[in-house]
Amino acid sequence: MAVSIYLPAIxxxxxxxxxxxxxxxxxxxxxxxxxxxxxxxxxxxLAPRLVDERGDQYPFVAxxxxxxxxxxxxxxxxxxxxxxxxxxxxxxxxG
Amino acid sequence: xxxxxAPNELSRYSRHLLLPEVGKAGQAKLKEGxxxxxxxxxxxxxxxxxxxxxxxxxxxIVDFDAVDVTNLQRQVLYGTSDVGKDKTRAAEAHLNDxxxxxxxxxxxxxxxxxxxxTLFAAYDLVVDGTDNFATRYLVNDACVLTGKPNVYGxxxxxxxxxxxxxxxxxxxxxxxxxxxxxxxxxxxxxEGGVLGVLPGLIGVVQATEAIKLLLGVGDTLIGRLLxxxxxxxxxxxxxxxxxxSCPACxxxxxxxxxxxxxxxxxxxxxxxxxxxxxxxLAARADRGEPLQLIDVREPHEWELVHVVGARLIPxxxxxxxxxxLDATREVxxxxxxxxxxxxxxADLRKRGFDRAYxxxxxxxxxxxxxxxxxIAY
Numbered sequence: 448m449a450v451s452i453y454l455p456a457i458x459x460x461x462x463x464x465x466x467x468x469x470x471x472x473x474x475x476x477x478x479x480x481x482x483x484x485x486x487x488x489x490x491x492x493l494a495p496r497l498v499d500e501r502g503d504q505y506p507f508v509a510x511x512x513x514x515x516x517x518x519x520x521x522x523x524x525x526x527x528x529x530x531x532x533x534x535x536x537x538x539x540x541x542g
Numbered sequence: 543x544x545x546x547x548a549p550n551e552l553s554r555y556s557r558h559l560l561l562p563e564v565g566k567a568g569q570a571k572l573k574e575g576x577x578x579x580x581x582x583x584x585x586x587x588x589x590x591x592x593x594x595x596x597x598x599x600x601x602x603i604v605d606f607d608a609v610d611v612t613n614l615q616r617q618v619l620y621g622t623s624d625v626g627k628d629k630t631r632a633a634e635a636h637l638n639d640x641x642x643x644x645x646x647x648x649x650x651x652x653x654x655x656x657x658x659x660t661l662f663a664a665y666d667l668v669v670d671g672t673d674n675f676a677t678r679y680l681v682n683d684a685c686v687l688t689g690k691p692n693v694y695g696x697x698x699x700x701x702x703x704x705x706x707x708x709x710x711x712x713x714x715x716x717x718x719x720x721x722x723x724x725x726x727x728x729x730x731x732x733e734g735g736v737l738g739v740l741p742g743l744i745g746v747v748q749a750t751e752a753i754k755l756l757l758g759v760g761d762t763l764i765g766r767l768l769x770x771x772x773x774x775x776x777x778x779x780x781x782x783x784x785x786x787s788c789p790a791c792x793x794x795x796x797x798x799x800x801x802x803x804x805x806x807x808x809x810x811x812x813x814x815x816x817x818x819x820x821x822x823l824a825a826r827a828d829r830g831e832p833l834q835l836i837d838v839r840e841p842h843e844w845e846l847v848h849v850v851g852a853r854l855i856p857x858x859x860x861x862x863x864x865x866x867l868d869a870t871r872e873v874x875x876x877x878x879x880x881x882x883x884x885x886x887x888a889d890l891r892k893r894g895f896d897r898a899y900x901x902x903x904x905x906x907x908x909x910x911x912x913x914x915x916x917i918a919y
Contacts, residue, residue, distance in 0.1 A: 455771075457734070
């Protein structure tokens with residue numbers, strides 16, 4: 448029972464160069480917020496890049512639950528289930 | 543009067559004419575099409591090449607830069623003999639040779655709040671090939687205000703994004719990212735690097751979307767964000783929704799262009815950090831003075847080139863390492879161009895290093911003033 452979190456290249460160095468990280472879920476009461484918390488507990492260096500000082504989402508880091516931007520479906524309170532995929536999609540500006 | 547294609551154009555575009563989705567009528571639409579490419583760099587190069595080859599009739603190019611040797615690893619519009627030339631002139635020469643039926647309009651200037659609306663008004667759509675957040679928000683807001691689609695692409699290291707923003711039915715860039723990251727949080731490609739073929743992949747997607755929009759065929763990336771991971775060979779797309787409270791395309795609170803550099807905090811160098819020029823510092827080293835010289839770049843940059851006698855302490859590790867420095871002596875800090883070193887010096891001074899100095903212009907200026915045998919990157 449797990450969700451997969453996909454990190455972009457820019458953040459992978461803060462997670463031992465892993466780009467896909469499995470986070471165990473209990474199957475109930477799990478949310479995007481609790482999955483992100485588990486991730487930042489495992490890799491504390493990621494925390495300031497994913498959430499602000501109050502633990503809220505940044506406006507320049509989109510988080511997708513499967514195909515949906517979580518801001519449009521319930522933010523960090525959105526429920527997650529076994530097999531869900533969370534993608535971290537920060538703004539990049541290179542050209 | 544309907545646009546007509548000369549016999550030599552019909553031959554040139556024959557593979558298009560064979561496609562029912564294009565045909566003569568579609569090719570005439572492309573010839574009537576006017577596309578403005580903002581930034582003739584990594585993304586703009588492949589986009590311009592394919593748009594010109596496809597026969598888009600008018601191609602505007604906005605770029606104020608000159609071709610640099612470090613561009614050639616990915617900016618395939620230029621050759622070695624173009625180094626030092628104005629990008630729009632070099633681009634015009636290559637594109638004229640590729641397809642003389644295309645009219646190239648050079649805009650050798652920086653896109654700004656003062657010129658964006660006038661520039662955009664003369665085109666059907668805009669291809670965003672810029673390389674910084676301030677210009678990306680400027681492109682987006684100007685597209686919303688002028689009603690022009692924003693064919694977006696962005697890259698970093700091995701990851702790329704592409705979408706089509708600012709159409710009547712879809713979201714804009716601000717719906718996806720309401721605000722830019724604070725300066726310094728996200729490195730630029732000049733600091734973090736980029737795989738040379740990645741802007742090729744993304745720039746060609748942008749050209750594809752621009753051509754589809756002009757032709758009015760297929761499903762475009764309106765409402766979707768294409769995510770490319772070159773290392774994993776993965777292409778996937780996610781939904782981008784229109785945000786009803788978006789200040790640009792939702793509430794229209796943004797009714798005119800603003801000062802995007804100030805809003806994005808583009809000038810990230812802390813104010814008033816004491817500096818020393820490479821020339822002054824090298825003169826002191828030549829006199830045999832023992833110097834406490836710190837390099838705050840990343841290890842891979844250090845491996846590429848560094849100043850002999852310096853010590854590597856990447857900026858991110860300064861927090862853990864500063865106590866190993868001698869605060870009773872002067873500390874000289876350099877990086878690539880002077881931004882990271884200024885931040886390090888501001889930090890060191892807060893910790894009581896009253897004689898910490900940032901080396902002006904970093905190792906790039908060191909190369910110019912002191913040692914031209916060093917590699918530029």
